[in-house]
Structure formats: structure tokens, C-alpha cells
Amino acid sequence: MIGSRKKVHLEPNTNKPMNSRRIFLRDGGIAVLGLSLVPGFVYRAAMAAKPKLGKKKTLITIFQRGGADGLNLVVPFGDKDYYSLRPSIGIRAPSKEGRSAIDLDGYFGLHPSMESLLPIYKAGDFAIIHATGSPHPTRSHFEAQDYMESAVPGDKTIHDGWLNRYLINNPDPDATTFRGVSMGPVLPRSLSGSAPALALGNMTSSELTSDTREMYKTLYDEESDALLSGTSHELFEAMDQLKELNPRGYKPANGVNYQMQGQNGEFARNMSQVAQLIKADLGLELAFVDIGGWDTHSNQESRFEQLLTRFSGTLATFYEDLGDRMEDVLILTMSEFGRTARENGNAGTDHGKATVMFLIGGSVQGGAVYGEWPGVAPDVLNENRDLAMTTDFRDVFAEVLDNFLDCENPGVVFPDLTLDPARYKGVIAS
């Protein structure tokens, strides 16, 4: 599936990513600074004389927290072992009657509650990678999430996230405050690091009204500490820009509605706001959205019915809302691990290994399930219990950075991995 490649980057990854970089100051001088010492606003002020706003590519990463059961999201109905492992929660092979998998390619099928994504799959804008996961054996949510977001599994000394390392290593002269944005109240590990990024849910509050803001603005403008005054300047500017957006009055395009039955709630609201930010051309390049509820130790199917309807319905709504702009948008989903191949005694599943990743967007070579299928026969299960991992999640991340964002040096983002485009799945048209 590897298409023709326009560039190949193979660099030894001996350098830590945060070493000194050149910063071109506005007056034309050149200074070599330790980037980690430079506050965000100075960095951006140095990089951007006047932000040029306009269309740009946007990568939306969605983290399914809790460990999503890839085996029931994308059902291997063609693998007979699947049904012996899951006598009660297994999804039936495609059938005209009753709830059953939605056939994708004669072997895999979508969970019936994900029907809304089928048209996108058929249109060729939705690709699935099965049996993806982390090489690290941990079954702890926290550890596994952390390792996926740092993209350096097993290394506790890495402080920043993979998306932040991308920002650091690909300085953009047109960057705005909105280059990297998380929709939650806390900056996720993926976006944390020395490059600035916004946590929109944190910058909330109602309490900081425009009037209170005026009072603070006056005090901070007077402040001699450049870190405090410069950062506040940027904060107030960002808040002004967001206020102008008027999210209450947002009308999605193409007649869709994010608040439809069964898909309202935080995830839908966050996705509608991502859509709004993209359309406002504020310079959004990386967006991060969380969706929880995947830790299905019991009664998995009744939970999935609701959760998957909400999840896929929102993605389909977003896809419709963005319309032609999906050409420049890529949605990438991930979860810290999959679940045990065997169902447990409570009609649920426990922490496992490999799972599925979704890619949705105009640049996706969709309508296909990618990845090597390891099978779920007892002798090929990971530790005799989980779907084995055949695609390292970092290879998917790398392909996205390399071929969607046209990152010049994706190797720097993955310090302990020797990148090899031969391992890319060819999911992104390049």
C-alpha cells in the first residue's frame, strides 16, 4: 500500500529534541537561544511579525481514554476464533436481520452503532488500522496513556508530548496563539512542552469577564517582568479573538446539528468548537479532543450502543459540517490499549493490548482496513489473552506528521525510534 513518496527523511535520532535552535528575530538579527528558556510569547513574537491568517492544514487527534475495545469497534467476523472468545458480547456477522456487524470488506465489519460512519468509508475518506498499539507491556491506564502521548513508551525521563515536539521542531513564521489547542481544561501530555499551546477549557471562566479583564490588563501592562506582561498580553488577545467568534450563534453547514439526539454532550460540543475554530481561520494546526468511557469491564454492549452512537455520530456530523474543508483536515483517533480478546464474567472485557485507529479526512486513502491481521487463535494472542500488536502506533503518528503535515524532520519527534517509511501503511495520500 505504500504509494509514491515525495520525500524520505531518515535521520539518526541521537539528539534530544529540545536542543538549541535558531531564532530569527524581527530586526533581522540571528540569535542562537536555548529554546526551552524562551517564553512562548517571545518565541512567537520573534517568529511572527504579523500573523497571516488563512487556511492551513489541521490535524485533530482524538484520545479515547480508558482502552477502547478494537475487536468490537471493527469486528473480525471472518475470523472464527473471534466468536469462540466472545460467546455473549461478540457482534454477529453481517446479516439482514437483527443487530449485526456492518460489512466493510467481507472480513471486517463496523459495530452496528457506528453506521453513521459507513458513508464516509464508502466515499474513501475513512480508513481503519487494525491491531495497532504500543510495544510497552503496561496495562495501567495512566502509564499507557502517558507513553502514547509522549510517544516514547517506557521512558519516564521524556517530559514533553509528541505534538509539542512537532511544534518545537517545525517553527512556523505564520503561527498564531491558536496553533496548538486542546479543548479540555488541562493541557494534555500530547501538547505539553516548551512550545506554547492553549487549553481552551481552562481559559474559561465566565468569572474573567471583559471588565475584570480590563483591570488586570492595566496592571499587567505596567508590569516590568517581561514573562508576566508578555504572556498576559497574549492571553487577553486570545480571549478577545475567541469572544468575537460567538460560539452560541454558531450554525453548522450543510444542515447538520451537533446536538442531535444521542450525540449531545461534551464531545459533540468540543468538536463543534473545533469546526468553528477551523472555519474562523485562526491558524489552528493541532487540535486535541478527549472522549472517555471506554473502560468497559462490564456490560460492554449496552454501554457501546450509546457511546458509539455518540462518537461516530459526532464524527459524521463534523465531516458534513466541514464539507470541502475536510481536504485540509485529518482526524486521528487513538486509545491507550485494547482489551482482552476473551470476554470476562461480567459481559465485559479487561485491559488488553492492540486496538484500532481511525483516520478520517480528504487526504485519507480510505475505504480500507489497513494493518496485518494477527488473528485471535489462542496460540497467537499476546500473553495468551489479547489481540497482538502488528502496527506500532508511532509508525502511524510518523506517517501522519510526514505525509499529512509535511513535517520536515519527523524523526526528531520520535527520539527512540528509527523511522522507516517502509513501515508506513500508506493511509495518507502523498
Next chain:
Amino acid sequence: MIREFCRLRRLPGFSSILFTLTATVLLGISPADVAAQSQLTESEQIIHVLNRLAYGPRPGDFERVQAMGIPAYIEEQLSPETIPDAVADEIIADFWIVGKNFSELADYDRPPVARAERQRQNVREKAQRADRRRAGASSRYEADESNRLLAARRSVLNSQISAEVTGFDRAPGDGQLVDVRLLRAVYSERQLLEVMVDFWVNHFNILVGDLFLGTDFSQNVIRPNALGNFEDLLIATATHPAMMYYLDNWLSSAPEAVVKDRLAAGHEVYPGSSERRALAMRTRQGYFDQAKNLNENYGRELMELHTLGVNGGYTQEDVIQVAKSFTGWTVSSIEPGSPDGHFVFDPLIHAGGDKVVLGETISSGGMDEGMQILKMLAHHPSTAHHISTKLVRRFVSDDPPAELVDAASRAFNESGGDIREVLRAIFSSPEFYSRQYYLGKVKKPIELVVSALRTVGAEIEPGYGGPMAYLGQTLTQMGEPLYRHQAPDGFPDVASAWISTNTLFKRMDFAIVLSTGNIPDITVDIDAAHALFRQLEFPIPTPDQLLGVQSIAQQMSENMMLNESEDDSGSAQNNMMQESKPSSIGQEIADPNVLATVIALGSPRFQKR
């Protein structure tokens, strides 16, 4: 009208900020150098000492230090065991973890039924105590109106708190650990001890998202040694299962073949040993890119972070030799964090033979090898320098002055690693009282939150959930989730790590929510705070100047009421893009003293210590 009282200077052009910063970084010229010549006034010195040795002043502290004199205050703080602390003891008495030792804490984790029952009991008792307190302090909640507002506010906050934002559950033990830390920091008279607990918790960072191990480590390893001897502290951390798990040393062993030979030769098997080996092999398979069976993680961090420092003069070969010496320092259970997992030395997996560390030969001797190395490292000059640098960074400046670091190192060496002596050297140095460093440290989140609570004389009712969970969440949003730092180096101690658009926003937001009394079960004394700001020479507006501002506040209040009826989302999620939510804050802020407190706590001056 606001501009009038602020004596607004023009905003310096961005290019001049840039220039200043560039000059600072490139040429080493600090703008402060110029102003550094004058000495601090007496009241500035008092403010400085309270900002650095303590989490800022509570109302009354300024007068107390003024009366006893700064040297006496420092000596008192260096001997916390001599300071009565009844108020803090009373407030934390409700928390089950307080005073519990390792095995008591471990018991909590053992039988699920007993644990659940204990938790229920715990909640019941807390609720009863809280009710009794409320009954005795009903005046706080007199008006029906404010009760209603409080209840509304509380429901919003509680749903915010329960929102899953961090991806892991807040275990009751971890919650208590954070709560007790914060309450002590706010209430304890032993302020320097609290500051040093924070320092060492970060220096010896662990991350065991686990009920009892982390609690025991903080409460029974760090706290009793925080102002003691460095060697004792180092050994206590090295022989704790939390550290052995966290830095993987529990999996480090002699080569597998050696272990097998020993077993064949009838070597005594420590209970659990062989299973642990199996687990270790499986966990490590194809993963750790190191000498087979040896895990260097602890050996490296022991020298790089805990003792010598990254340029402290050790080599990769030293790391390997130290790691070999520490093989067998492990945990008695193969389940990480199990209540049965206490520290053990397991001779079966110890790598034999002499080792050479930093040029010194360590004779083959089982567990003694590690003990010998710990003692050697604890008293190494590089360790003295490393610890002193970090302490000077904490107490004096992000950019530690070299002469002071040297003086502190000398105190460390001459006293054999007595932490009090190092601190005494720092607190008695001319640098400590230099104007150059006055208000020169940006507060990290715990310092900001605790000092704000102290400034407003906060009375906290730490019932179940409620205010403590809110404070913990606030710290997380400001970037410092206590006891949740992943990397072994602990939270950073420099301004650039803490100030971003997100966190600055949260700091302002917190100032408003706290000053207006909108954190459930936290009562603030606005008059006392106002008096304190005058004492601290805060630039806050006079009542006259506030007349104009009050009309703004009135407007705010009206705007908010308007927005209240519009809000139909029913969601408690804070979201910037939903500009306004129902709030009583506009009304409360109309009180000039409240408004002044809002302004002061959110001001740039209050972000610094």
C-alpha cells in the same frame, strides 16, 4: 477610571521587551543588576522572609516577625519540633492517613471489604464532624440568599470536580495525601518544614498512583527527614518500595544464567523470587535496551538527580557498577504496589564480585555494597554542590548566584550534610537580602494557591469532596498536579515553566473565585486581607478611586444576570467559548474591599514572592 488609580505607564513596545530579553539571555545583563544596589527596608525584609521561608504571611504574621525579629524567626523555623501546631493538627485530624505507619497504610489496601467499610466509616465521621462545626459557626451561612447561591455554586463546582479530565481516577488515598499537604501548608506554623517537604518530594520524585505507597513515602520518609541529615534521607528513600518500583530497581538482577546456577546449587530462594524473575523477563523482553538482566534506571537517577548532579563527575561505567551493586534491592511482591510489597534485599539475584565506583573499590558484600555507595554519594562534594544549587534556586533565585552556592556547599560539607546548616548559611547571606532578588521568584502553583489562602485568612472546612478537591483540581489546571509528576526530576522550580496563557488565566480566575467567597466551605476574611495588603505595600486602589470601579461592577452584575437566563446547556464544563455562565460573582464584587482583593490576588505582584 481604572487607569487613573493605576498610574498607567505606556505599554512598552514589544520590540523593547524582546530586546531586553535577548540582551538578558545573550549578554547576561540582568535589568535587576542596576537596581540591586539599594538595601531592603525593614518591612521589606520581613515580607521577604515570610515569602521565602513560608508560604507568604497570614494576617498577623507580619507583626509577629516584627516583634520577635527576623533572626529569631529563622531559628524558630529551623526547629519545627519546638513550634506548637495545634490549629493545623486539629484541622487534619479528620484524615485517616495522618499518623499511620507503613503497615497500617498497607492494611487499608488489603481486604476489599474492610477497606470499603473503613471508607464509609471515614465519610460518616467526617460528615458528623463537619456538621458539628457548621452548627458552631452558623453565622457564616446566615442569610438564606447566600446559602442558595452557595448551594448553586457548589453543584457547579462538584460536577466540575468529578469531570474526568486527567484520565485516571483520584484514589481516596492520593486525595487525602494532597488534601493534608495543602491544609498543612495553609495552617501550619511550621512553615519552613512545609516548604522543605515540597522541596524533597520533588527532589525524590516518585509516581506510584497507589493508595498507601506514595502516602507512606511522603509522610514517613520525606517529612521526618526534611530538615535532618541528607544521608538519612537518601537511605530512607533508597530502602522504600515506592522508589524501587518507580525506578525499576526491583526488576534489576544478576544475569539469568547466574541465577539459574545458584538455584541448581541449592541457593536459598526468597519467597516469590522465581515468579518475580519470570515476570521481570516477560516485562523486559525486547524492550529495555540494556545489559541483559541489569536495569540501570535507579543507578543513573541516584547519581544524576538524587546526589551528584548531571555534571557531577560520574561515567556510564559508574552507572553500570552502581546498578550491579544495587541488584537484589527489591520488593517482596511481584505485583507493583501490592500491600505485601515491602523492601527486601534478595541475595539470589544480587550480582557478585567487587565493583569500582568513582574510582573506589566496593568489595563484594551483598546489601552492604549499596549502603556503602549511598554513604559515599551522600558526602560527595558534587552532591553538596548539587543540593545547594537547588536550595538556592528555591530560596533565592531562578539563576542561583555562584558565590552563595559555594557558601552553602561549604556548610553542607562541613556539617556532614546537615540540611539545617545549609539553610542557615543561605538565610544569613547578604545575597538573600539583596534587592536584586526581592520579589524575584515567580510563585509556582502550590505557592500561589497556598499564599492566596493564607493572605485572605481562609478558614477551610475540609469535608468530603468539596473545597479540597477543588483546590487540587486548581493546581492541576495551573500545571502542578501534586504527586502526579511523571518524570523523576520533580516539578521544575523556574518561572518559565509555570507562566503560560493557560496558567496565567487560571491564576486570575482563582483570584476572583477565592476573593468573592465562591469556593464552597472556604470562608475568607476580606477586611484582614485588605489590611494585610496595605501592610505589604500592595498597590491597591483607595475607596475614592474605587467609586468608579464600583459602577463597572454593578454593570458586570447586570450582564451576568442577563446571561444566566440564556444559558441552557446544563453543562458544568468550563469552557472559554461559552462566554458567561450564571454567577453571583458580579454582585459580590461590588463590595470595594472584595474588588480590591480580587485585583490584588490576581495582580502580577502577587504572582511573585
